[in-house]
Amino acid sequence: MDVKVHSIHFKADQKLIDFVNEKVEKLQVFFDHIIVGEVFLRLDKNSDGENKIAEVKILMPGKELFAKKQCKSFEEAADLCIDALRTQVKKYKSKLVN
Structure with missing residues (x-):
């Protein structure tokens, strides 16, 4: 699988x-036919944590x-x-099997 990580409004360090x-x-x-994973990490202009x-x-x-999730880190x-995608992938795979 090809994974692309995009950081928006900041520079992501290699560890992240x-x-x-x-x-x-x-x-x-869970499903070995995944072609591409694309991740967007974004800083919201929100002032809270x-x-x-x-x-x-x-x-x-x-x-x-x-x-899409919004958290403190x-x-x-x-x-x-x-975790959300794992559930979606399992559901999709079960539909394929049935």
Whole structure:
């Protein structure tokens, strides 16, 4: 799977990019036909603590899945997105089998 990480309104350090790549690549365990994973890490102009947004989109043959979460850290937001996508992938795979 090809994983692309885009940071918007800030410069992401390598540690964060590696963390996100590792999380997205774990989705292959549940469905190995994932073609591309695209991650957008964005700083919201909001002044409160939860100003970090992670958006994750994965492309599979005939299907595109998406999750977006806003949290206090990019790691937490990315983790929640991957959990949501894991559920979506399992549901999609069960529909294919049936």
